[in-house]
Amino acid sequence: MSSLDRAVASEPAASVRMTGRQRLALALLLTANFTLAVDFSVLNVALPTIGADVGFSLANLQWIATGFALAAAGFTLLFGRIADLFGRRRLFQAGMALLAVSSLAGGLANTPVLLLTARVAQGLATAAVTPAALSLLTTAFPEGPLRAKALGLNGSLAAAGFTTGAILGGVLTDLLSWRWAFFINVPVALGVLVLAPSVLEEGRPQERRKLDFPGAVLVTLGLLALIYGLTGAGQKSWGDPQAVGPLAAGALLLTLFWLVERKVAEPLVPVAVLRRSAVAWGNVVGLLAFVTQTGLIFLLTLYLQRVLHYTPLEAGLSFIVLGVAAFLGGVSSPKILGKLGTKRMIVAGFLAQAVATLSLILLGADSVWITLLLVATFVGGFANLLPIVGFMVTATSALPDREQGLATGLTTMTQQVGIVLGIPVLSAVFAARMNSLGGESADHVLGGITTAIGVDAVLCLVGALLVMLFLRPVQQSAPQ
Structure with missing residues (x-):
């Protein structure tokens, strides 16, 4: 067990209580990150309705999601380093202000150009806020139990936010309007902006360094x-x-x-940092964790709507179980980390996720199979948070505070690339198998889905194997 793991396991409870200021900072940062996680998926089920209202052709609808993902993943490493050089709280506030403005513009948009511009701006806001928020979080909590607890909560809400977005998008579209998927960000962003100066401490180097x-x-x-x-x-x-x-x-x-x-x-990225086992393999863990879970959600959405013929709202509500499991997994992970250590926790999480995912290849065309889906997604959703939290703890440990923006920029980029990568990788497997079976009938769709689910389970096993072979124990950094 590494020194970090021993600290988590052995430090007295009295010494790991958060201060009032830390609690406020954590609540503020978690609120911001949860809101941004919801934004990744909140419009997905509403795309056909948006296309009809604003004037998108069917072929161009995907750019509503792709424009956001391009900006969010493409600029996150740059903004993570900018946070280190010019001020984390300053960048966090600028990103939240951009989120408020872009969300208001998106809700009012009546042309494709304006809507896409707003969506790209939301992606830029995500690229700025997420690494800044994570670096503010990791510098507010020292390595050990407090940071593990904070990262566990952050991981659970990030994962739950992606699922919540699918649910919320269906509810808002059916009951109000898809425009409210944009509007709800505005009061949240403004509230965070008002509270941030009094709750968050600025963090930037005394010397102005070159970018x-x-x-x-x-x-x-x-x-x-x-x-x-x-x-x-x-x-x-x-x-x-x-x-x-x-x-x-x-x-x-x-x-x-x-x-x-x-x-x-x-x-921008010191080569020595990327050569550290914790940083390099920690980010590999995160990539596989997000690829497998977001890809699986895509496959199960196809199954619910194309095989069981659920409505978008019904499909979204079916993922409530997954959201609850993700939250519970994140909340429980610090205790599991204290008992197992980061390496064994990651391996155990991947193995449990692989077993739960593999059981889904049994899914059939009858609605009775929804029971298996709910049970398996609960177990797999809980297990998935163990490598996610383990990745966050591992990839941000043993680094000085001046490099936390870089480390969290890397983890944020990994998270967002994983979210984007999961769907094309598994959809390519799905499409190839479906086409080889002869087309888009329900049986052929089901065959493609179960084949891709099998590949997803294999990726979980690959993650466990890589961690067992290559991830070295994390050593705590010296006090800053």
Whole structure:
């Protein structure tokens, strides 16, 4: 067991109580991150209605989701470093202000251009707020039980937020209007802006350092190309030029970024940080955890609507169980971490998630199978939070405060790339199997879904194996 794990397990309860200021800061940061997590999925079930109201063609509807994802994933590493250099609270507040303005514009939008502009701006707000909020959280709580508890709550609400978005989008669209999926962000963002100066402490270096501009341009363009290519692969195929070209460009740009970071005096991402086992393998864990869960939600949404013929609202409500399980998993994970340590907790979570996911290959075309779906998603949703929280703790430990924005920028990028990557990877498996069976009949759709679910379970097992083989124990950093 590492020194960090022993600290979590052995530190007296009296010494791990949060102060009143820490509780307020945690509540504020969790509120912001939960709101942004909801934004990832809140419009998905409403896309057909939005297209009819605003004037999108069916082929272009996906850009409402893709525009947000491109901005959120492409700029998060850059903003994470900006938070370190120019002030975490300052960037957090700027991002929340942008969220309020863009959400109001999105709710009032009456043309495709205005709606897409608002959605991209929401993605930029997410790219700014999420790493800033996480770095404010990790610097507010020292390594050990308090940080594990805070990251556990953050992980549970982030995962639950993605599920809540699917539920909330269906409810708002059916009962009010899809526009309220935008409007509800405005009072939340304004409330956070009002409270932030009195609750959050600013954190920035005393010396103004230079921003690695060449590295920032290369990594941002590389991530944008990569996410665009992944999205194209999910919509068409992995061999389509719309996927191959951007993926190749993204790989080239990210390779150039790595070469620049090895030479520049003040790199955006110090190579030494990426060589640390905790940072590198911690982010691999996070990538697989988000890929498997978001991909599974996509597959089960197809199953509920295309095989069981549920309405979007009914399908969304079916994921309440998953949201509850995710929250419970995040709340319970600090205690599990104290007993098992981070490495064994991650492995146990992946293995339990793999078993629960694998059971879903038994799903059939009769509505009686909803019971299996609910039980398996509860178990798998709980288990999925163990590697997610383990990834957050591992990838942000043993680093000085001055590098927490970088570390949380990396974890945020991993989270958002994983969310974006899960759907195209598993949808490509689904589509290939469905087409090989002969088309889009219910039986063939079910065959594609169960095959992709099997691949999802294998990815969970791969995650467990990689952690067992390569993740080294985390050592606590020296006091700052």
